[in-house]
Amino acid sequence: xxxxxxxxxxxxxxxxxxxxxxxxxxxxxxxxxxxxxxxxxxxxxxxxxxxxxxxxxxxxxxxxxxxxxxxxxxxxxxxxxxxxxxxxxxxxxxxxxxxxxxxxxxxxxxxxxxxxxxxxxxxxxxxxxxxxxxxxxxxxxxxxxxxxxxxxxxxxxxxxxxxxxxxxxxxxxxxxxxxxxxxxxxxxxxxxxxxxx
Amino acid sequence: xxxxxxxxxxxxxxxxxxxxxxxxxxxxxxxxxxxxxxxxxxxxxxxxxxxxxxxxxxxxxxxxxxxxxxxxxxxxxxxxxxxxxxxxxxxxxxxxxxxxxxxxxxxxxxxxxxxxxxxxxxxxxxxxxxxxxxxxxxxxxxxxxxxxxxxxxxxxxxxxxxxxxxxxxxxxxxxxxxxxxxxxxxxxxxxxxxxxx
Numbered sequence: 001x002x003x004x005x006x007x008x009x010x011x012x013x014x015x016x017x018x019x020x021x022x023x024x025x026x027x028x029x030x031x032x033x034x035x036x037x038x039x040x041x042x043x044x045x046x047x048x049x050x051x052x053x054x055x056x057x058x059x060x061x062x063x064x065x066x067x068x069x070x071x072x073x074x075x076x077x078x079x080x081x082x083x084x085x086x087x088x089x090x091x092x093x094x095x096x097x098x099x100x101x102x103x104x105x106x107x108x109x110x111x112x113x114x115x116x117x118x119x120x121x122x123x124x125x126x127x128x129x130x131x132x133x134x135x136x137x138x139x140x141x142x143x144x145x146x147x148x149x150x151x152x153x154x155x156x157x158x159x160x161x162x163x164x165x166x167x168x169x170x171x172x173x174x175x176x177x178x179x180x181x182x183x184x185x186x187x188x189x190x191x192x193x194x195x196x197x
Numbered sequence: 198x199x200x201x202x203x204x205x206x207x208x209x210x211x212x213x214x215x216x217x218x219x220x221x222x223x224x225x226x227x228x229x230x231x232x233x234x235x236x237x238x239x240x241x242x243x244x245x246x247x248x249x250x251x252x253x254x255x256x257x258x259x260x261x262x263x264x265x266x267x268x269x270x271x272x273x274x275x276x277x278x279x280x281x282x283x284x285x286x287x288x289x290x291x292x293x294x295x296x297x298x299x300x301x302x303x304x305x306x307x308x309x310x311x312x313x314x315x316x317x318x319x320x321x322x323x324x325x326x327x328x329x330x331x332x333x334x335x336x337x338x339x340x341x342x343x344x345x346x347x348x349x350x351x352x353x354x355x356x357x358x359x360x361x362x363x364x365x366x367x368x369x370x371x372x373x374x375x376x377x378x379x380x381x382x383x384x385x386x387x388x389x390x391x392x393x394x
Contacts, residue, residue: 158360159360162356
């Protein structure tokens, strides 16, 4: 769960990536997606357009790369003392992020740039969610609590939040999140679905 | 649930749409997505490129429109005699369609063409699934059976199938589908989650 398809090169290459990402984020915020072009980004970042084409292929790939970096979590999920509390707090924040205009645009950019062949590979956005949920589950197990499996949390909490957002169904309500998290925790307490079993 | 955002015009307009859709499908199958251009489609369909730009805006919109038509179900879901059997048969077929190369490409095209503003509107692909599930549920209720809510089926069966496919998690197994469908049917039998309650 620690290897990302996004390159993390050092030196000059890292500086170019940082400058291009920053220029892209600024231009997206200032001018909107439809107005931004590779030459504009190149001029702002102080590189040639061919550097961008060589490295990212096209604008869709570059937008996806920037979106993935924006979706990368910056810290561990907050610790509320219980698995159920941690999961609910995380799901609440995740739902809000995904349903924001920026979140929708980022997920759309990431999906758009996925080739059909690459769709069999784990997407960084799913990997981020799995890592955050994995951290909550590990923390709960360390406290001696019964914990649901990450796989179940992906199917029962993450999938409906993202599906509803992507396909225009009503956003998951607070009550939905409570029900979904509670169902996973109940399953952990009563059946072999528990990760500790 | 009966109005689709896809226009269904009659007369000349309908003939143009049919010709352009057919040309697009043929060219996608023959040459692949990266090679197909608006002038190629126009030539094959016997229309001018400007007809296509005027009607669809760009190639992404046209691909999405063609994908939606391909995703539209052609018949009612098969009748196995029970709600659980009907749901499992439908989920099995839906999973296979969505996970095929064509299914992945179609969903990607539909998502790519959704503007951030339009992401609040119900997507035709979600609408197709809701209509099929609605038909199964209505048939079950007519048989006098306990039936789950369509909303629950979307969250617990459709969302994880599509999420797993889109973000590169392992495809839902036969056992996953059985578990998910059974859980919805159990909820219908034992709680106020039942559509009949």
